[in-house]
Amino acid sequence: MEDFGLLNWTILIVYLIGNVFMGLMFSKDINSAENYYLGSKTIPWWAIGLSVLATYVSAMSFLGGPAWSYGSGLGVMMIHINYPIVIFLVITLFLPFFYNSGVASIYDYQEKRFGKKARSVMSIIFMMTQTLSSAAVLYATALVVSFIIGIEVNIAIVVITIVALVYTLMGGITAVIWTDVIQSIILMVGAVIIFYFLLTDLPQPLMSTLSELKAQGKMNILDFSLDTKVEATVWTGVVAMVLYHTTVYGANQMVVQRALAAKSIGDAKKSFLLMGFIAFFIYFLFLLLGVLFYSYYNGQEFDNNNTIVLQFAADTGLPGLLGIITAAVIAASLSSLDSALNSLATVTTLDFYEKYFKKEASSNHYLKASRWFTVFWAGLIVVPAILFAQSEGSVLQLLTKVGSYFVGAKLSMYALGFYSQHTTERGLLIGVVAGFLAVWVAATQTNIAWPWYCAIGFIINVPVSIGASLLLDGRQSELSVYTIKGQKKMYREQNLPVKQDGWYLIPGKVDNISWLLVVFFIATLGSLYLLSIFI
Template sequence: MTEFGTLNWTILIVYILANLLLGFVISKKVSTADDFYLGQKQTPWWAIGISVIATYVSAMTFLGAPAWAYKDGLSVIAIHLNYPLVIIAVITFFFPFFYNAGVASIYEYQEKRFGKKARGLVSGIWLISQTMSSAAVLYATSLVLSFITGIPVVTAIIIVTVIALIYTVMGGITAVIWTDVIQSGILFIGAGIIMYALIENMDTSVMDTLAILKEQGKTNPLNFDLDFTNVTTVWSGVLAMSLYHITVYGTNQMMVQRTLAAKNIGDAKKSYLLMGFLAFFVYFFFIIMGILFYSYYQGKPFENENTIILEFAADYGMPGLMGIIAAAVMAASMSSLDSAFNSLSTVSTIDFYKKYFKPDETEVHYLNVSRIFTVIWAAIIIFPAILYHLHSTGSILEVLSKVGSYFVGAQLGMFGLGFFSKHASERGLLVGTFVGVIAVAYTALYTDVAWPWYAAIGATINVVVTIIASIAIDGKQENYSPYTVKGQIQAFADGNKATKENGWYLVPGKVDKVCYALFAFFIFTLIFLFSFEQFI
């Protein structure tokens, strides 16, 4: 590893200072707790959409996707085929509930539908899962900074946390969104330079290289094997991971909160539609990069696969490139960390502090408490990040996805029952959720079932056990709750309310026209991938 150098340090420091300055400027507009959680509902939809993409792409994709594809080939793309289906489901069923309720924490819905215990349970599950996920992002970034600059990983973990914390505490969700916009630009500039340099330095053309990789079995994107122990099959990607990602985009406060800062439900839906149409291309780009690295390095093993892209950048030797890469990875990471800090603080303040301890304080009081919780969660996340550093060597993207899969079944089951079940009660839900979590833990520890199926297993068992327990404990319900899909449809009909706002449905279960185009795009991606290998 060459010395980082003055130019690279200058690029990295200027990037850090720019983020802090932006946070300071935006902080001038934050005077209430709602400003901190939701901004002033004036953020344009395209900025929110870019923020959504930047948050989920993160350093996990920048480092982990090439590392994963280096090992498993183009079949990794199967895990990311489902975004169009996921976005259709989320904007059709989830968004109307959250917007009609006018909530800042999406877990308020659980209390309206079931009760306080259900709200506390789902909030608690999310706090744990988001802490572990954010710690993985923090570790990945710190690994990069350590590799590039020579700073010890643990020191880098603390530095990255402090930087993301400062501008998040100052500017709240608005600072999160606008810094994400800038960070996504830096991320893709860095990735573009790496891809250009990789293609330029290969001994053969891209098409010839892909032909060789095809002979080595690295370019098959669609594996239709009915093997539940294989992570990267079409079935795990389209079926199991659809449920996983519906939970990520529909029941995750970190992802949904920024859409609640949109001007109206139409803007919120458009911000997610941007992800639906662009996610495939983003992941395909990084996964193609991974298999090209496999050719470039002739499949040699790496001590830590996540450093492949970094070692290449160091060997390439372009002046300032390592500074750009360091800034790009910090950008990718902080776009996730800032979102996590803000949303963890929001849930802690609204779902616990305000709910159970201080329900009648001023907005300024809750703003101050939210900032305190932001600092607390930033400090907490440091510890699991250090544990990842001590025990993780595989693709950090796969590690993150696997950790998340332990919890998403419980969350998905709780919201699915809330939306569609007539008989589910709070006491039955508590029983079903507990049994579902135990079932996932057993599956993970004692079977060879691949982790993408954990969400489906957890959600299915949760739903079945909850309905049985609800009927046994509380009996059958005569009517649908007003907070189910059927209940909402009936409420709109009885109240003679407008079902659309600026052409976008307010009623859960009603499909907006653009969703049909998104489904057609999903079919296009399947055809494209099938054709890709055929014509290499």
């Protein structure tokens, strides 16, 4: 973009300085490794909830969502229809195990349930997947900078990494969460502004536009096809992607670490409930923007569809609009990268450095180590980010595809831990290998759509793990306390309180409000069905 303008530059610079100032404001409280990972456990639940939203509903969705639906239509909403069910499972099964343990790394559960090797495998899988997803976020941000200033994307990637690194080293999880709160608000304000101006600039009324889009096949939301080669169907949304997103939100250090910073189990659950009730509307807005852009630009081809939102902001000519949109996208992306660097450093320090290389050192020592690992991961993420820059498709779609290769193994390791008495560490690891091989075969030798990769890995991993465990180690006579049955038995035998302030402490017990998520899920499906009929 040749002329970004003084007003837009002012908005962008002031906003970024404000984020840095917040990082500095909270940095004075980071005097131990525990503060760096979990803060002081005084952050309100709504702030943590908005932080979770800002991390995954950020620039990846703001840029990639419209790009995806611009090319594929509103049917891709099925990929994101499942959040109420996902959050129902996460707060019922995963959160109690992690929060009650009092640890900063959620992969500590794998060691307690199976052993050190299982913990290391899970940590390594997280590092691999988070590095790739963070690289995609970094690329999305660099794309914005390149679009505005005109510098090469690769140069922008390096510059943004340096900025994000400096910001991350200052704040710790407390600064991450509070900057996320502001960033999520700014991002949504930008989206609503874009939506408003897009509606006013459409050549036809909204309903006429939607009818025309339906005739063009862009509004086919509910596809009941059983063809596994189709990417976005009702079945991928309510089956395959439920498994995928449950792993993303339940077994992901970057997400759960925020909930661990809550002051109680109730606050941790409420922060996730916010995501369960709001995510549908946010993703629907972003994807609807994509099909409306398709009508506005008459299906015009772009060099890179991820720039459509920015192009529209520039085309409107409203003073300061491009600055607001750019600030929102860059700030949200930096926040996501900040969160990733913090969680990667946490896992590296706790699961490897402290465990195998430097045991029983001081908290101050581990704080310094965490910051050095933050620098390490910032440098490493640059490499795949540059590779992502070679892709012209939707970065959101690309990110989701990459993640689908690994989530089956993660889901299986937790599902077996929760429910299988007889699975052992040796059998579990054999199952993980078998699951990876199954996904590789599906991805390279078949035309099965990527949303099913998680389900394939899970379906193969579970029986192989159980069978290998029985063959190698036999039936286990003792019930692990880290299974759901074991937890219930422990609470019963030790006469422990099963609730705290009205919220269940014990995993597997459903809080009353969680049933509203199921009702909400059914309501959203019904709403989409009615929308497809009356357009």
